[in-house]
Amino acid sequence: MNLKLTMSKIERVCVFGAGTLGWQIALQCANHEHPVNLYDLFPQALKNAERNIANELESWGQAGNFSAEVKNSTLQLLKFEPDPIKAVAGVDLVIEAVPEKLELKRTVFQELDATCDADTIISTNSSSIRVSLIEGVTKRMDRVLNTHFYSNPWKSRIVELMRGSMTSDETMASVGVFMRSIWVLPLIVQRESTGFILNRVWRSVKKECLHLVDDGVASFEDVDRAWMSFYGTKIGPFGLMDRVGLDVVRDIENVYYGESRDPRDLPPRLLLDKIGRGELGVKTSRGFYSYPNPAYLDPGWLEP
Numbered sequence: 369m370n371l372k373l374t375m376s377k378i379e380r381v382c383v384f385g386a387g388t389l390g391w392q393i394a395l396q397c398a399n400h401e402h403p404v405n406l407y408d409l410f411p412q413a414l415k416n417a418e419r420n421i422a423n424e425l426e427s428w429g430q431a432g433n434f435s436a437e438v439k440n441s442t443l444q445l446l447k448f449e450p451d452p453i454k455a456v457a458g459v460d461l462v463i464e465a466v467p468e469k470l471e472l473k474r475t476v477f478q479e480l481d482a483t484c485d486a487d488t489i490i491s492t493n494s495s496s497i498r499v500s501l502i503e504g505v506t507k508r509m510d511r512v513l514n515t516h517f518y519s520n521p522w523k524s525r526i527v528e529l530m531r532g533s534m535t536s537d538e539t540m541a542s543v544g545v546f547m548r549s550i551w552v553l554p555l556i557v558q559r560e561s562t563g564f565i566l567n568r569v570w571r572s573v574k575k576e577c578l579h580l581v582d583d584g585v586a587s588f589e590d591v592d593r594a595w596m597s598f599y600g601t602k603i604g605p606f607g608l609m610d611r612v613g614l615d616v617v618r619d620i621e622n623v624y625y626g627e628s629r630d631p632r633d634l635p636p637r638l639l640l641d642k643i644g645r646g647e648l649g650v651k652t653s654r655g656f657y658s659y660p661n662p663a664y665l666d667p668g669w670l671e672p
Contacts, residue, residue, distance in 0.1 A: 378460040378489070378546035382407060384452075384476065385465035388613060388651060389493060389517055391417035393463055395424060396521045398445040399438075400550040405447045407455035414448045421446065456484045461546065463515055465493040468619035473497060474505050481506035489539055491515040495567055495616075496623040498560050499532040509534040514557070515543060516564050519611055521552050528564040530557035562627060571624065574617070575633075577605040582636035588656050589663070597670055606656040607664050610649035614642055614656075 379402060383394040386408035394406040394417070408414050425442065428434035449455040456462055462484060466476055473492060480490050489511045492499050499514045506512055514530035521527070527547050529540060540556075547554040557564050563571050577595075581588045592604025609617050618635045625633040642648075642655065649655030657663055 377542055378549075379403070380459040380461075381405070382449075382456050382459040382462045383465055384455065384462055384480065385467075385493075386413045386417035386448075387465060387467070388611075388616075389519065390465035391420050392519065392521055393465060393493065393517050394446060395421050395442070396517075396550050396552065398442045399522070401441075401445065402550065403445050403447075405449045405455040405459065407449050407452055409452075411450060414450060418448050452479070453483055456480060456488070458485065459488060461489045461491065461543070463491050463493055468494060468496060468616060468623065470497055470501060470623075473502050477502050477512070478505040481508060487511070489513070489543060491543065493517055496563055496620045498562060499530065499535075500560060503532040503534070510536040511539050513539060513543060514564070515547070516567070517552070518566070521550075525552050526555055526566070527552045528555045528557055528566070530560065530564060562624065571620075573605055574609065575621070578636050578639060579632075582638040592664060593670060596664070603664060607662060610655035610657055610659070610662070612649065613651055614639060614648050618643055 381394075381397050381402050382405040383390050383397070384407050386394075386406050390408070391406065394404045398404045406414070406417060408417070421443075425434060425439050429436070429439060462480055464473065464476055464480070466472055473494065477490060477492070484490065486508075488508075490506065490508065491513050492502060493516060494514060495516055499512050503509045503512045509532060512532050513535045514528065514532075516528040516530070518524040518526060529543060529547070531540065544554045544556075555565055561568065577588075577591050580586050580591055588606040592606050595601065595604040603611075618639055621633065621635040621639075625635075646652055647654045650659050653659045663669060
């Protein structure tokens, strides 16, 4: 197989969903010279995405990592498209990034299959739902797959690729080459797995941390202090959950519960209460911590 041909195939991209990871994926693609259409059903989501991208580029410039010329060229490659038909017209790859709900993703894939060009690859950024649960609504089962990015892909630099039941070798190779072109390392999930690779590890950590606090064993602050002190990280599990979005964390936990039916896999009351109060994390300025200045950034947070 000629990888140069597969690499040249994926040039234009549509990111279908402009939430937290959607705009980040779009920025990563545009920053590496790929034209990107960013679509969302809600106009406010597109406005928020445009603001977030501008703020991120500004912070890169202030850090001395980004010239004005590169900033302008990146912005010129980004189109914030409110029309779903125009968003997918002529693109080589669609990365779906809508909320973590199976029926919603199946509906989106069905619509994408009907409106995309025949040879367009359609992927899902789902962090827990296997594409094999979605693929049946399409007529291109050889050209669908999971492409699971992590927050701030310009820092995490990894993406997990997982096949569906009929995903072709050509599709996997083409997407793998594209991912390297945007400077993220493709990690191949060799057989289907809810949670992929890193998220299976993270899920165990996240679940135990939530139950430690929900069961009254420790405060979320001390759980984060323990993690940050021992592993030398700048953020702990609860800070990470705030970044992801507590509603997204809940949806992912419900996917695991839907498979296991183990009551211990249900989202704990601690999490549901916060969501009920509208405390979803960074995106609402309050989750376990308050933003934009969470307590764990205080210089004395880990001092004796």
